[in-house]
Amino acid sequence: MADRKQFAELATQLRATISVMRGMARTLPGDCQVASVGVLSVISRHGEMRIGRLAELLDIDMSVTSRHVAHLADRGWIERAPDPLDKRSRLLRLTTRGDAVLRTAQDHIAGVLADRLDGWPDEDVERFTELLARLRADFTTA
Amino acid sequence: MADRKQFAELATQLRATISVMRGMARTLPGDCQVASVGVLSVISRHGEMRIGRLAELLDIDMSVTSRHVAHLADRGWIERAPDPLDKRSRLLRLTTRGDAVLRTAQDHIAGVLADRLDGWPDEDVERFTELLARLRADFTTA
DNA sequence: TATTGTTATACTCTATAACTATA
DNA sequence: TATAGTTATAGAGTATAACAATA
Numbered sequence: 001m002a003d004r005k006q007f008a009e010l011a012t013q014l015r016a017t018i019s020v021m022r023g024m025a026r027t028l029p030g031d032c033q034v035a036s037v038g039v040l041s042v043i044s045r046h047g048e049m050r051i052g053r054l055a056e057l058l059d060i061d062m063s064v065t066s067r068h069v070a071h072l073a074d075r076g077w078i079e080r081a082p083d084p085l086d087k088r089s090r091l092l093r094l095t096t097r098g099d100a101v102l103r104t105a106q107d108h109i110a111g112v113l114a115d116r117l118d119g120w121p122d123e124d125v126e127r128f129t130e131l132l133a134r135l136r137a138d139f140t141t142a
Numbered sequence: 143m144a145d146r147k148q149f150a151e152l153a154t155q156l157r158a159t160i161s162v163m164r165g166m167a168r169t170l171p172g173d174c175q176v177a178s179v180g181v182l183s184v185i186s187r188h189g190e191m192r193i194g195r196l197a198e199l200l201d202i203d204m205s206v207t208s209r210h211v212a213h214l215a216d217r218g219w220i221e222r223a224p225d226p227l228d229k230r231s232r233l234l235r236l237t238t239r240g241d242a243v244l245r246t247a248q249d250h251i252a253g254v255l256a257d258r259l260d261g262w263p264d265e266d267v268e269r270f271t272e273l274l275a276r277l278r279a280d281f282t283t284a
Numbered sequence: 285t286a287t288t289g290t291t292a293t294a295c296t297c298t299a300t301a302a303c304t305a306t307a
Numbered sequence: 308t309a310t311a312g313t314t315a316t317a318g319a320g321t322a323t324a325a326c327a328a329t330a
Contacts, residue, residue, distance in 0.1 A: 004249065004252045004256070005252075006264075006267055006268065006271070007251070007252035007253075007255040007256050007259075007267070008248045008251070008252045009271050010255060010267060010270065010271045010274075011248065011251045011252060011255060012183060013271050013274035013275050013278065014159065014162075014163055014274060015163070015176070015179075015180055015183075016274070016275075016278045017156065017159060017163075017274055017277065017278065018160055018163060019200070019201045019202075019278070020156075020277060020278055020281045021156055021157070021160060022297095022298085023201070023281060024281075026299095033319070033320090034157070034319090034320090035319075035320065035321095037157075038157055041154060041157075050288080050289090051288075051289060051290095052287090052288065052289080058161070059161045059165070060161075060320085060321070060322090061321070061322055061323080062288080062289065062290090063289085063290075063291080063321090063322075063323080063324090064320070064321055064322075065289095066289060066290055066291085067290085067291090067320095067321095068320090070290085086287095086288075086329075086330075087328080087329055087330085088287075088288040088289065088328060088329045088330070089288060089289075089329095090289090106150045106153065107146065107150075109149075109150070109153045110146045110147075110149035110150045110153060111149075113152060113153060114146070114149050116280045116281050117149075117277070117280055119280075120276075120280075122148075124273065125148055125149070125152060126148065127269070127273070128152065128270075128273045128277070129148065129151050129152045129155050131266065131269070131270045131273065132152070132155035132156060132158070132159055133155050133158075134262075135159065135162060135259070135270070136155065136158045136159065136161075136162055138258045138259055138260075138261075138262075139162045139165060139258050164320095164321085168322095175296070175297090176296085176297090177296075177297065177298095192311080192312090193311075193312060193313095194310090194311060194312080202297085202298070202299090203298070203299055203300080204311080204312065204313090205298090205299075205300080205301090205312085205313075205314080206297070206298055206299075207312095208311095208312060208313055208314085209297095209298095209313085209314090210297090212313085228306075228307075228310095228311075229305080229306055229307085230304095230305060230306045230307075230310075230311045230312065231306095231311060231312075232312090285330100286329100286330080287328100287329080287330070288327100288328085288329080288330090289326100289327085289328085289329100290325105290326080290327080290328100291324100291325085291326075291327100292323105292324085292325080292326095293322100293323085293324085293325100294321100294322085294323085294324105295320105295321080295322080295323105296319105296320085296321080296322105297318105297319085297320085297321100298317100298318085298319080298320100299316100299317085299318085299319105300316085300317085300318105301314100301315085301316085301317105302313105302314085302315080302316100303312100303313080303314075303315095304311100304312085304313075304314100305310100305311085305312085305313100306309100306310085306311080306312100307308100307309080307310070307311095
């Protein structure tokens with residue numbers, strides 16, 4: 001088991017990672033915000049869903065999710081179909097344009113990463129991705 | 143070299159990591175905010191410095207740094223000594239209380255990590271920390 | 285009554301621009 | 308003139324609480 005000092009160092013590096021992400025976010029094209037990419041990405045991955053489920057997957061409050069969704073719907077990037085099982089809810093899905101916006105944003109970010117992580121062996125990128133996923137999993141399940 | 147798809151997956155996991163950090167931030171004790179921990183941590187690591195240098199190390203604008211510093215000084219967590227070489231600047235350093243606040247926050251975060259990453263082998267924690275540091279380095283130098 | 289979602293309000297963190305004091 | 312720092316203002320992202328509609 002790692003000791004306190006190692007975890008403190010890990011925490012420092014995790015904090016610094018937020019700066020890196022913020023810097024990358026600033027380079028996003030058009031009026032597409034990071035939060036929008038997150039929403040579009042989740043819907044694209046998991047398919048049609050309601051706001052409540054989306055909020056759960058994003059791990060943010062439903063009130064916030066509701067605002068994000070309204071923002072995206074205003075731009076025509078997602079559509080809200082009636083939920084046949086519950087008139088209080090609507091089912092969210094990406095429009096063709098929304099899908100295009102998501103792809104553009106993802107390509108852009110992947111491009112920035114590919115550029116900066118130029119010297120990284122394939123194996124390190126995979127391992128890094130896996131460790132981040134494990135971190136998330138260990139925080140989500142508990 | 144990793145392909146686009148791998149980098150897109152890495153981006154997704156990095157985005158999710160921010161959620162994890164936000165969750166951890168919510169559990170911080172007292173009125174100590176994450177941004178405060180960042181400031182205290184940098185001064186503690188690098189020693190006495192001016193606002194400009196602090197902003198550079200934190201990678202945030204000096205105006206924002208100035209506000210954070212004022213916040214910390216109000217609480218008596220840092221002190222601002224005159225800079226003998228330049229009357230426009232002051233040298234920032236942690237007070238005894240500031241150091242205590244930092245240690246408490248760091249212990250808290252390290253504790254949360256230790257708790258959630260219970261099953262992680264020592265080696266994985268080290269490797270993870272190193273990969274995060276490398277990510278930051280590769281984004282900072284370019 | 286309980287649940288789904290929306291809206292009003294407020295807080296944290298950040299950036300840009302205008303300003304003051306000193307170099 | 309240029310630089311260090313502060314302050315005013317604005318925007319993105321979030322949470323809490325009060326609310327409307329439906330279950």
